[in-house]
Amino acid sequence: MSELTLRAKQLDAADELAPLRSRFALDDVVYLDGNSLGALPAHVPDRLADVVRREWGELRIRSWTESGWWTAPERIGDRIAPLVGAAPGQVVVGDSTSVNVFKALVGAVRLAGDDRTEILVDATTFPTDGYIAESAARLTGRTLRALTPEEVPGALGPRTAAVLLNHVDYRTGRLHDLPSLTAAIHAAGALAVWDLCHSAGALPVGLDEHGVDLAVGCTYKYLNGGPGSPAFLYVRRELQPRFDSPLPGWNSHADPFGMSPDYAPAPGAVRGRVGTPDILSMLALEAALDVWEGVGIDAVRAKSLALTDFFLECVSAYTEPGRVEPVTPAEHGRRGSQVSLRCADAGEVMKRLIEEGVVGDFRQPDVLRFGFTPLYTTFADAERAARTLAALLG
Amino acid sequence: MSELTLRAKQLDAADELAPLRSRFALDDVVYLDGNSLGALPAHVPDRLADVVRREWGELRIRSWTESGWWTAPERIGDRIAPLVGAAPGQVVVGDSTSVNVFKALVGAVRLAGDDRTEILVDATTFPTDGYIAESAARLTGRTLRALTPEEVPGALGPRTAAVLLNHVDYRTGRLHDLPSLTAAIHAAGALAVWDLCHSAGALPVGLDEHGVDLAVGCTYKYLNGGPGSPAFLYVRRELQPRFDSPLPGWNSHADPFGMSPDYAPAPGAVRGRVGTPDILSMLALEAALDVWEGVGIDAVRAKSLALTDFFLECVSAYTEPGRVEPVTPAEHGRRGSQVSLRCADAGEVMKRLIEEGVVGDFRQPDVLRFGFTPLYTTFADAERAARTLAALLG
Incomplete structure (x- = not known):
């Protein structure tokens, strides 16, 4: 040996x-590809079989209330929260990472106000973040500038609305300095939006501690949620009352079953929801999070x-x-x-x-x-x- | 008796x-609630167990190619296509209905051009369509007018960009006249966007036959795809080259694994994709569609x-x-x-x-x-x- x-x-x-x-x-x-698709937690198949056979097959529509389907997005968000350093009530699960980048970035631009006209984006980012940032800039009438994370502090100014950065670069595995970059962004009066796809479940993030404004992340890498399992969105508590989602679907309504033609956003993390959650993928993720018990x-x-x-x-x-x-x-x-x-x-x-x-x-x-x-x-x-x-x- | x-x-x-x-x-x-959540097709649990245990658990990352995960959105779209009267290559599955309404409506407004400044929306619609239409109007700088489907023909004009209508009203069960309303919308030079949530799988829709421009629909009602199963988006073939999605995620890129920082949209229905598809929900839906064999x-x-x-x-x-x-x-x-x-x-x-x-x-x-x-x-x-x-x- x-x-x-x-x-x-x-x-x-x-x-x-x-x-x-x-x-x-x-x-x-x-x-060694758990940074792309996490391995299957051993107990997930039995749990998912129960969701399918009993909750869907036998209880059917009743499961929306009796099996807790309706509240799954915020409940599972609260399971992820401690892993990324967030107190409860700030993380909601649903949609893909790309869709959440869109919500977070448009939301950030709106929070920043009309006189802040530029979005900065990590040029080395996973491509989808850049594509979505371009769409967010176009739809909100902002300009978009791509630059390396090192260049961000020097590029910040009174016109900066928001900065979208990756915590860990998907290609190089490089970890960026979230605390100091967030502080620099805040010093310029802009909002910090972090993509945690390659850090959630892999290392401490400290969202609350470092005052991150909005964040998104993926659950099928280090969180082992299964192929294409729903992503998550973090909106810092103090910002939630002013968070103005570009995707105000009925699930984010204060009274979703009131079926009002007028939109009134729900308080809290629920405001980040959009449409009906994909329950099978979501409950597989919920079960997968059990492996973190005691860790x-x-x-x-x-x-x-x-x-x-x-x-x-x-x-x-x-x-x-x-x-x-x-x-x-x-x-x-x-x-x-x-x-x-x-x-x-x-x-x-x-x-x-x-x-x-x-x-x-x-x-x-x-x-x-x-x-x-x-x-x-x-x-x-x-x-x-x-x-x-x-x-x-x- | x-x-x-x-x-x-x-x-x-x-x-x-x-x-x-x-x-x-x-x-x-x-x-009698299959218009909210379709019943479980009997063979779905075994198929999903195989997806979880073998495709995810054993093949893991290889399943993206070897188990056909990557192409599932357009493959399953083509399974739904004949049920809504669409030739292959025009339907793609993924995201929630709300997110697809956003893609379809912003896409329609862009197709209509800058001199068409008004969106019309069914005032009796399922609320999410109205909320999302309001967001689409706000982000594209259009005005939004809510009115009953009966009022649509009289409201159409040279400034109308797009009209979002429901095929069947979720509350009353009333079926609207898709062929004649679509024809009236086209006569005014506007685009017709139909929400098929309560008609897909329940009655003939004839998307191609009636020249519908864009459509969205849900798969967990009459298509029995399971709770929150992914929705679908139809973009008429002739419009696809000009369809300009507001959610241009990496899955809609012409060369998604090229990881280019520049966005170049894929041809065809794939252009309607956004992020990584939720495979568990999606493959449960695919299996569920087997019940249509011979029907x-x-x-x-x-x-x-x-x-x-x-x-x-x-x-x-x-x-x-x-x-x-x-x-x-x-x-x-x-x-x-x-x-x-x-x-x-x-x-x-x-x-x-x-x-x-x-x-x-x-x-x-x-x-x-x-x-x-x-x-x-x-x-x-x-x-x-x-x-x-x-x-x-x-």
């Missing part, structure tokens, strides 16, 4: 989160850093110098929960890695991505992934 | 669609009219004159697939009806709604519902 396989064994033996792996349906594959996000973060450190160490030890180049920052304060490696022929390399039972993914043009989900990824996984990669690269 | 129970028996015996009832999980309850929408319509005729006849025969008043038009050409009865104490009456095993629903202020889903509702159901109602009313 090599020194690193032995180290992996010791690290796994000492890992307090190790027992959580049994809460998931996993096999011999080294699954603190700080412990998750500590293991995430240990895993990515160890993976980088193994890659460095096993791989010929120059064959891959880490893109993810070495500094802990700038690293999310994934490791991206630049590599020639990355597409072909990932294809072969997957054939060898190590699942990461490929991002154009030359990036191998490996996501580390501390709830179920082991140090042995990290070592095996690095060893398999090195063997492939020859 | 009374004359009407005998008639019900004979009608059920002669009903060619009667065997379809066995495709659903039903019990002794008379379920024509004309036969469904014929049975729907026979059922509602028979129910009205039974109500009239069993109930003291004046206790209830049908709100739904008697004329076939103006009737959807539900019967609404005005009734004193309607809320309390419906509560007691449900206790007696007859499930309809109550709409403010005084309406009892009974939905008839020809795929599984029997004439015996109609007779028993009327008899139970009459007994309750004393």
Whole structure:
């Protein structure tokens, strides 16, 4: 046994989160794509079968009240809230991330007022945020400027309405400095909108602590909610009474069953709802959140850093110098929960890695991505992934 | 056995669609709320269990390609298309009805051009359509005028951009004249946007035949897709190249995995997609559509009219004159697939009806709604519902 396989064994033996792996349906594959689609929590199939057979099949329409379907968006939002550092009543689940970016950004622009005419957006963002920001700017008559997160402080001014940033870059795995960027945005009198897709469930976010205004995030990555499970929207409590959604569907009405032709928004997080929630996906997500029982996000973060450190160490030890180049920052304060490696022929390399039972993914043009989900990824996984990669690269 | 129970028996015996009832999980309850939440198709639980356990649990990320997840929105759209009279490639599934109303209405206004400054909306519509129309008008700088469908022809003019109408009124069950209203809208040079929530799967719509421009609809009523299953959007083929979505998420990009910072819309129905589709809800819907195998929408319509005729006849025969008043038009050409009865104490009456095993629903202020889903509702159901109602009313 090599020194690193032995180290992996010791690290796994000492890992307090190790027992959580049994809460998931996993096999011999080294699954390092939980930053794209989280693994299946083992108890979700039985719960969803009950939702389908009994709640839909037997109770039918009665389940909207008797099975708590109607209040699921805000109830599940409150389950996610502690993982992103939010007190209850500020997070609501529903719609896709893209749709929530639209609500958040148009809402932010309206909160900022008419004399603030510019939106800033992270130019390195996952593309959908940029596309939606462009639409939000066009529909609200604002201009849009794309720039790197580093350039944001220098670009802020009295005309800045809102800034849309990613907490962790989807491609490089770089963690941006949410507290200081939010403070800079506030100092300019603008609103900070954060996309937490690659940080929710992976590391502490501290939405309330840092005074973030609005945030959106995805639930099918580190929150393991299932393919395309509904996204979430956070609106800071003090802003809620003035939050003016561009998608004021009947679910956000103060009295939805009053069926009034006049719109009157509900108070609280419910104001971020739109139409009828997709119950099957939503209740699968609710069940998936049970795996967090007794788990603190700080412990998750500590293991995430240990895993990515160890993976980088193994890659460095096993791989010929120059064959891959880490893109993810070495500094802990700038690293999310994934490791991206630049590599020639990355597409072909990932294809072969997957054939060898190590699942990461490929991002154009030359990036191998490996996501580390501390709830179920082991140090042995990290070592095996690095060893398999090195063997492939020859 | 009374004359009407005998008639019900004979009608059920002669009903060619009667065997379809066995495709659903039903019990002794008379379920007349399929216009709110369709009953569970019997094979859906097993299919969804496979999606969860094997496609998500075992194949994980590979299912986006290997299990056909990525193309589900347009594939399922093409399954719905024949039921609403659309050729393939014009319907896409995803998001809620409210979100699709927003896409359709903003898209229609943009197609109409800048010199058309007014949107007309059905004042009797399900409220969400009115709320969203108000938001669409506000964001596109148009005015919004609410009026009854009868008033639409007289209100059309050179400034009309688009008209949003309901095919069947959710409260009264009244069917509006889609062909003639669409023709009048087109004669004024405006675009017709139809909400098919209460007609898709209940009666022939003829979207292509009547030249409808855009349409939206729900899949959890007469299409039995499950609670909150994703809605659909129809964009007429000739308009697709100019359809300019206000929600241009990455799923609507011509090359979504190219991850380009510049937006370039996909051709065809895919342009109506937004973010990552909620796969669990979507594949439950896909399975649910199997119940339509070998079923024509004309036969469904014929049975729907026979059922509602028979129910009205039974109500009239069993109930003291004046206790209830049908709100739904008697004329076939103006009737959807539900019967609404005005009734004193309607809320309390419906509560007691449900206790007696007859499930309809109550709409403010005084309406009892009974939905008839020809795929599984029997004439015996109609007779028993009327008899139970009459007994309750004393």
